[in-house]
Amino acid sequence: MSTFQAPIGTHDVLAPQSALWEGLVATFAQYAYRYGFTLAVTPMFEEIGVFNRGIGEHSDVMTKEMYVFTDRGERTYALRPEGTASVVRAFVQHQPVTPYKAWYVTPAFRYERPQAGRYRQHHQLGVEALGSDDPAMDVEVIALAWRFYEALGLTRVRLLINSMGHAECRARYVEVLRGHLDEHREQLCDEHRASWSTNPLRVLDCKRDACVAVTNDGPSLPDFLCADCAAHFAAVRAGLASLGISSTLQPRLVRGFDYYTRTTFEFVADALGSAQNAIGGGGRYDGLTEQLGGKPTSGIGFGSGIERLLLAREAEGLTSNLINRSIDVFIVDTTGGAEATALADQLRRAGFAVERAYDARSMKSQMKAADRSGARVALLVGPQELEAGQITMRDLRSDDFETAQRRVERAGLVATLREHLSK
RNA sequence: GUGGGCGUAGCUCAGUUGGUUAGAGCGCCAGGUUGUGGUCCUGGAGGUCGCGGGUUCGACCCCCGUCGCUCACCCCA
Numbered sequence: 001m002s003t004f005q006a007p008i009g010t011h012d013v014l015a016p017q018s019a020l021w022e023g024l025v026a027t028f029a030q031y032a033y034r035y036g037f038t039l040a041v042t043p044m045f046e047e048i049g050v051f052n053r054g055i056g057e058h059s060d061v062m063t064k065e066m067y068v069f070t071d072r073g074e075r076t077y078a079l080r081p082e083g084t085a086s087v088v089r090a091f092v093q094h095q096p097v098t099p100y101k102a103w104y105v106t107p108a109f110r111y112e113r114p115q116a117g118r119y120r121q122h123h124q125l126g127v128e129a130l131g132s133d134d135p136a137m138d139v140e141v142i143a144l145a146w147r148f149y150e151a152l153g154l155t156r157v158r159l160l161i162n163s164m165g166h167a168e169c170r171a172r173y174v175e176v177l178r179g180h181l182d183e184h185r186e187q188l189c190d191e192h193r194a195s196w197s198t199n200p201l202r203v204l205d206c207k208r209d210a211c212v213a214v215t216n217d218g219p220s221l222p223d224f225l226c227a228d229c230a231a232h233f234a235a236v237r238a239g240l241a242s243l244g245i246s247s248t249l250q251p252r253l254v255r256g257f258d259y260y261t262r263t264t265f266e267f268v269a270d271a272l273g274s275a276q277n278a279i280g281g282g283g284r285y286d287g288l289t290e291q292l293g294g295k296p297t298s299g300i301g302f303g304s305g306i307e308r309l310l311l312a313r314e315a316e317g318l319t320s321n322l323i324n325r326s327i328d329v330f331i332v333d334t335t336g337g338a339e340a341t342a343l344a345d346q347l348r349r350a351g352f353a354v355e356r357a358y359d360a361r362s363m364k365s366q367m368k369a370a371d372r373s374g375a376r377v378a379l380l381v382g383p384q385e386l387e388a389g390q391i392t393m394r395d396l397r398s399d400d401f402e403t404a405q406r407r408v409e410r411a412g413l414v415a416t417l418r419e420h421l422s423k
Numbered sequence: 424g425u426g427g428g429c430g431u432a433g434c435u436c437a438g439u440u441g442g443u444u445a446g447a448g449c450g451c452c453a454g455g456u457u458g459u460g461g462u463c464c465u466g467g468a469g470g471u472c473g474c475g476g477g478u479u480c481g482a483c484c485c486c487c488g489u490c491g492c493u494c495a496c497c498c499c500a
Binding site for chain 1: 424425452453454458459460461491492493494495496497498499500
């Protein structure tokens with residue numbers, strides 16, 4: 001047991017696992033680029049108001065999961081619990097030309113008891129699109145997520161979708177819902193019997209039988225959409241369908257954050273047996289810029305959890321790496337190491353991935369290291385090669401000693417290697 | 424926040440009803456004659472048995488506490 005360990009609910013990601021992360025992020029960056037999104041890097045902590053104004057003071061995240069701290073200047077900050085609020089704050093602050101489309105990858109912090117697929121620091125990648133309420137934008141954001149999941153090889157993913165309407169639709173619904181909950185308050189679960197009135201929508205999230213029973217015969221959100229919101233929602237669903245992306249209407253899907261309006265959605269990985277099977281989610285937040293002090297601007301985005309995406313891939317039996325991180329050449333130098341230093345520099349500048357041995361180990365030891373490195377080719381430099389101005393090139397995948405290796409001229413090494421590795 | 428399971432080498436684990444130098448496999452390091460990996464053989468390094476206290480002549484083993492891991496509830500990525 002080491003003296004220090006990673007804090008509760010956090011994890012170190014090292015090779016070979018880290019290659020999966022690299023591939024996942026690289027794939028997402030590629031897709032975001034294809035869809036016209038640019039990278040946004042924002043602080044991992046913000047004034048706490050950035051989060052509680054949008055996410056909602058009565059949400060679970062704000063009431064019991066925030067990492068809050070005071071700095072030496074006695075300013076109160078919070079580590080970000082999700083990705084959207086910071087990007088929207090940056091949008092309000094800098095007012096870029098709209099539509100503004102940004103992607104991000106970031107850690108997210110929530111003070112919860114860890115369990116399978118749930119951590120105190122997890123990582124999300126996602127996008128935000130601000131400045132358009134065109135249903136085509138909803139479709140594009142959702143399609144990006146969908147195609148990205150496809151690129152990861154995931155096949156058992158379902159898209160759940162709902163619309164919360166704009167502020168007035170939502171207010172009308174909440175009023176009726178509140179009345180319904182009031183009538184049945186004695187039947188609610190222990191937690192919500194006490195708290196149902198502060199944020200009635202939270203009760204829809206509750207999975208306890210008692211609350212489910214009450215809300216199931218309560219009012220249904222889609223019935224309260226105004227004509228505009230209903231048309232918008234229909235256009236989003238039709239757009240998705242036209243791309244071959246099927247969505248399931250989930251009338252009680254309200255999501256955990258208060259800022260959502262109109263379209264809300266969630267991606268569920270059925271391969272994950274655990275309760276933590278949501279691999280991504282998002283929606284519109286047409287009032288959020290105003291809550292953060294900006295001009296009214298509509299927006300939509302989604303976030304997806306890297307750890308859960310990897311768990312979902314594992315659960316579907318997907319083992320491909322998404323990115324090649326093997327090295328090309330391993331240099332074995334038995335003349336002391338200076339030749340390896342020079343050769344490695346030359347080859348790396350020529351574009352090869354090169355590894356070498358250190359500490360002047362024996363040839364046998366260096367060859368073992370070469371094998372372990374996964375390199376395709378070992379380059380051997382001993383006194384004989386040094387004298388002759390040559391290199392012994394050995395293909396580590398071949399098991400035939402006669403044909404596996406040959407002496408090559410050091411002068412033409414780069415070309416020789418390129419030629420050999422292309423075969 | 425509540426509850427269950429578990430903490431023995433880098434990893435996966437064994438360790439008889441408490442008995443003295445705590446083991447295995449894998450991994451790592453070094454050899455197996457004169458410059459060659461992947462197989463094989465030999466040897467070696469590496470552990471305050473999570474931590475603290477208690478019971479006992481004696482604790483990896485029993486008791487208490489504590490920290491951590493893990494799973495579940497709740498909620499979410």
